[in-house]
Amino acid sequence: MTMQVPAIGVILPSSNRVVERVTKSILADFPGVDACFSRVPYAGHPPDGYDLDPFLYSAMMLAQAKPRIILWNATRGALLGFEPDRKLCALIERETGIPATTTALETSALLNSLALTRIVLLQQGDAEEGARLSTTFATQGISIVARHDFGINDNFEASxxxxxxxxxxxxDLASHHPDAILIWSTNLDGHPLTGELSKELGIPVFDSAAVGTLAAIRRLPIEDGAAYEERIAFRAVSV
Structure with missing residues (x-):
């Protein structure tokens, strides 16, 4: 009888060019873990939430590959105020029987667990979106002390x-002396930079796509848990 390799199921936006690359790079350090991917449309969602039908379809397709967890690896949930992500996870779990999480929820949890509550933010949207993120992160006990808004409205262009x-x-943002720097779009290719930037600047630099991926791996029932936890802790600021 063969042993099934544990897998994470990943839902990503249709126009994303980065998440799959980040996931595969990280999984090179976790040879006992697999990943399965599905997509949902980037556009067409209501301003205060999600069009849930594409998510349910993607989650049901992923469920056929029997992942141990389903991750929505995107940052939209923070812009919405985090609660829509909690409702999305509850819906996916109810319909598939598989635990679900999101990059937005895991980032908030990570920063608070490490007491990194003064952050600077690089985000792909315009100043209005940046201001909304400052407000929504504040509801999670996280203060955005400075940010750079790239002003990109077409998600594909962020890559x-x-x-x-x-x-x-x-x-430039490090001059504000934050607790951490957050690259806040899973379609910004910050993943290869964070290790060197963390060393140069002397503060943690987190890539959102990597944070979501590592959080999903942490949820897996893995025999050598201590070794995996050590790799996850190293990867968190080295990817």
């Missing part, structure tokens, strides 16, 4: 922002 531009903006 074309260069590594040099992201690093430059992060370095």
């Amino acid at each position: 074309s922002i260069t590594a040099d531009e992201i690093a430059h903006r992060a370095t």
Whole structure:
């Protein structure tokens, strides 16, 4: 009898070019873990929540591959105020019987667990979205002390922002002496930069796509839990 490799199921926005790459890179350090992917439309959601039908369809398709957890690896939930993500997870769990989480919820939990409550933010949207994020993160006990708004409305275009531009903006924001820097879009390619930036700036730099992926891995029932926890802790500021 063969042993089934545990897997995370990942739902990502239709226009995302980064999440799958980040997930595969991280899983290179976790050879006993697999990943399955599905997509939902980026556009067409109500302003205060989600069009739930595509999520349910994607979750049901993922459920056929029997992942141990389903992750919505996107940051929209923070813009909505986090509660829609909690409701989305509850719906997915009820319909599939599989635990669910989101990058927005896991990021809030991570920052609070580490007492990193003064952060600076790089986010892809305009100033209005940036202001909304400042408000919604504050409801989670997290203060955005400074931010850079890239002003991008087309989600696909976020993936074309260069590594040099992201690093430059992060370095500028570090002058505000935050507890941490957060790259807040799973379609911003901050994943390869965070390790070196953390060392150079002397503060943690988190990539949102990586935070979601690592949180999902942490939820898996893995035999050598201590070794995996050590890798997760290292990866959190080294990816």
